[in-house]
Amino acid sequence: xxxxxxxxxxxxxxxxxxxxxxxxxxxxxxxxxxxxxxxxxxxxxxxxxxxxxxxxxxxxxxxxxxxxxxxxxxxxxxxxxxxxxxxxxxxxxxxxxxxxxxxxxxxxxxxxxxxxxxxxxxxxxxxxxxxxxxxxxxxxxxxxxxxxxxxxxxxxxxxxxxxxxxxxxxxxxxxxxxxxxxxxxxxxxxxxxxxxxxxxxxxxxxxxxxxxxxxxxxxxxxxxxxxxxxxxxxxxxxxxxxxxxxxxxxxxxxxxxxxxxxxxxxxxxxxxxxxxxxxxxxxxxxxxxxxxxxxxxxxxxxxxxxxxxxxxxxxxxxxxxxxxxxxxxxxxxxxxxxxxxxxxxxxxxxxxxxxxxxxxxxxxxxxxxxxxxxxxxxxxxxxxxxxxxxxxxxxxxxxxxxxxxxxxxxxxxxxxxxxxxxxxxxxxxxxxxxxxxxxxxxxxxxxxxxxxxxxxxxxxxxxxxxxxxxxxxxxxxxxxxxxxxxxxxxxxxxxxxxxxxxxxxxxxxxxxxxxxxxxxxxxxxxxxxxxxxxxxxxxxxxxxxxxxxxxxxxxxxxxxxxxxxxxxxxxxxxxxxxxxxxxxxxxxxxxxxxxxxxxxxxxxxxxxxxxxxxxxxxxxxxxxxxxxxxxxxxxxxxxxxxxxxxxxxxxxxxxxxxxxxxxxxxxxxxxxx
Ligand code: ADP
Numbered sequence: 001x002x003x004x005x006x007x008x009x010x011x012x013x014x015x016x017x018x019x020x021x022x023x024x025x026x027x028x029x030x031x032x033x034x035x036x037x038x039x040x041x042x043x044x045x046x047x048x049x050x051x052x053x054x055x056x057x058x059x060x061x062x063x064x065x066x067x068x069x070x071x072x073x074x075x076x077x078x079x080x081x082x083x084x085x086x087x088x089x090x091x092x093x094x095x096x097x098x099x100x101x102x103x104x105x106x107x108x109x110x111x112x113x114x115x116x117x118x119x120x121x122x123x124x125x126x127x128x129x130x131x132x133x134x135x136x137x138x139x140x141x142x143x144x145x146x147x148x149x150x151x152x153x154x155x156x157x158x159x160x161x162x163x164x165x166x167x168x169x170x171x172x173x174x175x176x177x178x179x180x181x182x183x184x185x186x187x188x189x190x191x192x193x194x195x196x197x198x199x200x201x202x203x204x205x206x207x208x209x210x211x212x213x214x215x216x217x218x219x220x221x222x223x224x225x226x227x228x229x230x231x232x233x234x235x236x237x238x239x240x241x242x243x244x245x246x247x248x249x250x251x252x253x254x255x256x257x258x259x260x261x262x263x264x265x266x267x268x269x270x271x272x273x274x275x276x277x278x279x280x281x282x283x284x285x286x287x288x289x290x291x292x293x294x295x296x297x298x299x300x301x302x303x304x305x306x307x308x309x310x311x312x313x314x315x316x317x318x319x320x321x322x323x324x325x326x327x328x329x330x331x332x333x334x335x336x337x338x339x340x341x342x343x344x345x346x347x348x349x350x351x352x353x354x355x356x357x358x359x360x361x362x363x364x365x366x367x368x369x370x371x372x373x374x375x376x377x378x379x380x381x382x383x384x385x386x387x388x389x390x391x392x393x394x395x396x397x398x399x400x401x402x403x404x405x406x407x408x409x410x411x412x413x414x415x416x417x418x419x420x421x422x423x424x425x426x427x428x429x430x431x432x433x434x435x436x437x438x439x440x441x442x443x444x445x446x447x448x449x450x451x452x453x454x455x456x457x458x459x460x461x462x463x464x465x466x467x468x469x470x471x472x473x474x475x476x477x478x479x480x481x482x483x484x485x486x487x488x489x490x491x492x493x494x495x496x497x498x499x500x501x502x503x504x505x506x507x508x509x510x511x512x513x514x515x516x517x518x519x520x521x522x523x524x525x526x527x528x529x530x531x532x533x534x535x536x537x538x539x540x541x542x543x544x545x546x547x548x549x550x551x552x553x554x555x556x557x558x559x560x561x562x563x564x565x566x567x568x569x570x571x572x573x574x575x576x577x578x579x580x581x582x583x584x585x586x587x588x589x590x591x592x593x594x595x596x597x598x599x600x601x602x603x604x605x606x607x608x609x610x611x612x613x614x615x616x617x618x619x620x621x622x623x624x625x626x627x628x629x630x631x632x633x634x635x636x637x638x639x640x641x642x643x644x645x646x647x648x649x650x651x652x653x654x655x656x657x658x659x660x661x662x663x664x665x666x667x668x669x670x671x672x673x
Contacts, residue, residue: 002026002077002317005103006070007045009081010060011372012389013293014041017079020309029073031066033059035382040372047073054382060084063091070100077101077316079309083384086292087163089114103316105270105291112266113289117160117198123286126265128258131277131285133200135160145177147199154204157181159188160196163290165235167191170202183630186612187637205438206277208232209244209284211259212300214311215268220321223256224300224308225330230437231426233348238419238442239426240296241335242303244278245397245435255284262289271297271312277439295338295389298368302334302393333400334393337408337423341385344422344450349606349638350385352661353416354378357551357567357574358387361410366393366403379416381608381633387418401433414567414574414581421580425449453582456510458532458539460575460582462557465506465517465528466545467566467573468586470553508573509585525556603640603666605659609633613655616648616666629653629665646670 005021006029007014014030018041021028030045035054042048049069052059059065063085070078078100080086089110095102104110113119117135124130133155134147148155148171157180159167167188169180185195207230215221228244229237243252259274266289273294275287297308311322341351358375361367371388379385390407394400408424426432429445442449456464503520515536518529525544532539545555555562565576573584613630616622622642629640629651649667653659 002075002101002313004029004046004073004075004077005313006031006066006073006075006078007041007081008060008066008078008085009083010036010039010041011383012370012386013081013083013295013372015044015372016370017081017309018044020307020313023307024310024313026313029069029075031060031069033382035378035380039377040374049073054380056084056382063088063094067094067098067100071098075100077103077313079103079312080292082292082295087114087290101316103270103312105268105272109266109268110291113291115160115196116158116162116288117196119288120198120286122265123262126261128262128265128286129284131200131203131287133198135198139196141178141181144181144197144199145174148177149174151199151201154202156200156202157184158198158200159184159192159194160198161192161194162188163192165232167195167197168235183637186630187632190612190632203277203279203285205440206230206279207244207437208237208275208287208439209247209255209278210273210275210294211255212294212297212308213259213263213268213272213274214308214315214321215263215270215272216315216321217269217318218320220324221260221263221268222321222323222325222328223259224304224306224328226252226255227294227296227299228437229296230439231432231441232439233344233442235439237296238338238340239335239423240299241333241397241400242299243330243333245437251282251284258284258286262286270315271308295386296336298370298389298391299334299336302368302391303330303332304328305331332393332395333397334391335400335404335427336389336391337404337427338386339388339390339411339413339423340419341379341387341416342419343417344419345453346606348419350633351417352379352381352385352607354569355387355413356415356569357412357565357576359410359412359550359565360388360390361407367391367407387413397435398433401427409578412565412576414565414576415569422449424580425451454511455513455532455534455536456508456515456575456582456584458530458541459557459562460577460584461508461510461515461517461530461532462528462541462543463545463553463555463562463564463566463575463577464508464573464584464586465519465530466526466543466555466557467553467568467575468506469519469526470545470547471568474547507587507589509587514587514589602664603628603643603668605631605661605663605665606638607631607633608661609638609659611653611655611657611659611665612637614651614653616651618648618651620648622646622648631659631665640665643668644670 004027007017018028028045030041030048031051032042033054051065085091089107092102093107120135154172157169167184169184171177171180189195209226211226212224226244227242229240231239262274271293273290276284278284342348355377360369368391392403405427411420506517508515515531520527528541528543529538541558543557553564553566567574571585575582609631612632615627624644626642627639631638647669649669
């Protein structure tokens with residue numbers, strides 16, 4: 001085995017690779033950007049080298065700098081993880097040229113699969129079934145539109161260089177084709193530096209089923225069964241499982257064989273994934289091959305009992321595949337949920353911020369937590385906003401789903417928006433529990449999966465009030481301990497007031513409304529008058545509480561013991577209760593500024609990014625829903641549309657400008673009815 005391996009990546013995958021290296025006694029070298037000096041992967045590695053600025057182009061994509069570090073540190077092999085340089089044929093070739101081992105396929109195989117259109121041509125020749133479509137060289141607008149017409153709407157536009165669902169647009173009808181093409185090209189150009197498109201028949205109820213393959217340098221090639229990755233938002237996976245629900249031995253054999261043929265057709269070596277769309281009638285079509293380890297590889301590890309990173313290292317040093325096809329088998333069922341910093345209520349817009357609270361379930365053999373961040377770390381605009389992967393194993397699918405739900409309920413994150421509640425609703429949805437999954441699942445069940453957040457329940461408001469009271473009590477006690485006269489009545493923490501009827505009011509902003517909780521002090525706790533329901537009638541609740549050593553709130557609300565997380569940053573409170581969270585702001589009426597009314601018609605940037613297109617002119621009258629401006633952030637496009645019928649009063653940025661989070665993009669005047 002290698003003595004030392006350099007990991008040319010960051011985050012959870014770098015940590016994942018380092019863990020296997022440690023188990024095998026292989027020393028590890030990390031590289032890091034300016035933004036990652038204190039990152040978890042840096043702390044875990046035996047040595048770490050700074051390679052440049054925060055932006056990936058200035059650090060994790062600097063192949064030559066990384067090769068220099070390998071030479072300097074004496075690492076003989078480079079593991080690229082996924083993303084960054086993992087599918088960069090030029091980098092793989094340079095490694096080989098300077099005598100370093102690239103833990104991945106040969107450059108030629110990466111090249112063959114790097115372009116979706118070229119890959120399709122190779123697969124066609126190898127008799128692997130393809131989705132009907134156009135994957136030609138000619139990129140003329142008219143040729144592409146004609147191809148769409150011939151294939152028949154709806155069609156899917158895909159960036160040939162694409163990945164992660166970027167540069168992809170579903171087009172329902174001919175009239176929408178030109179706009180979709182322009183937008184997909186722009187996104188592809190920005191993300192991959194290339195705008196080559198292909199057009200495919202859009203299947204309406206497919207499943208995404210992919211096959212893990214592995215090949216060695218001695219001609220050995222096996223598959224490690226399939227994964228179902230149908231649960232996707234924005235064409236990106238969020239929950240994956242293995243095996244695929246409802247898979248028959250016959251179909252598994254056919255798909256496995258097709259995947260092995262695909263790998264053999266390009267002289268593949270190492271870990272790869274052949275992605276298929278599985279149609280309702282059982283026919284399957286090649287989509288693409290990913291020439292690296294996938295994000296979702298752990299579910300395969302859980303059902304096969306293998307460590308795929310170890311397999312990668314063994315194959316890379318010239319060894320044989322550890323097991324033959326006959327020796328591999330499926331045991332039980334595994335699921336993975338990807339926890340992202342994002343806002344499901346705003347079309348899963350990526351979020352940034354500090355992980356003020358970050359708690360995961362305790363790891364045990366059936367529950368794995370793959371992460372690259374710790375409490376206090378930042379999710380920045382520079383990298384992928386995935387916070388962690390939660391991986392579970394059960395004896396059958398039912399057991400795995402139940403364990404996943406339970407594990408998600410134990411995840412507690414505060415400080416930024418996440419998709420944890422959303423994942424829990426998917427895992428608890430009856431259709432998901434029955435294995436009735438397609439790539440349209442989220443869209444189809446949107447109403448149940450993304451219910452209106454609505455108003456805080458009386459219990460949530462009671463917990464928020466308790467948090468404020470407990471915190472004040474702690475502060476008063478500390479002040480009393482520090483003061484000269486600890487018995488002063490001013491140091492009392494039980495609400496004692498001179499000439500007071502022993503109650504006072506706490507104010508919160510919830511769901512855009514000001515709500516008031518009246519607190520009456522009782523010897524053993526409080527009596528809270530809490531507004532509840534649509535009309536916010538007051539309910540009376542007895543409440544008492546304290547914080548434990550973890551900082552969790554141990555509360556007793558009307559005789560029910562509750563353990564909750566209430567995390568406060570500035571005025572903002574996040575209350576996490578049984579895997580569902582609610583955000584409130586603490587509000588001091590004395591600080592209320594006069595005339596701070598909403599509806600000013602400011603349209604602001606939902607996150608930091610770059611303006612890529614402005615579709616309107618100052619003074620232009622528009623109808624509600626018309627596209628005004630396109631912002632690119634985290635390599636994705638976000639369109640700002642007119643919130644109502646009105647006039648564009650002023651435009652504050654032009655295409656190419658960088659904007660900060662919250663910056664006013666346009667002033668908009670709403671037409672009064
Ligand atoms: P990327 O490389 O950007 O991830 P893929 O080609 O792997 O793109 O496709 C991503 C997802 O888009 C698939 O998992 C599937 O859900 C959907 N998809 C791709 N092609 C089609 C198609 N022809 N019809 C319907 N859905 C598709």
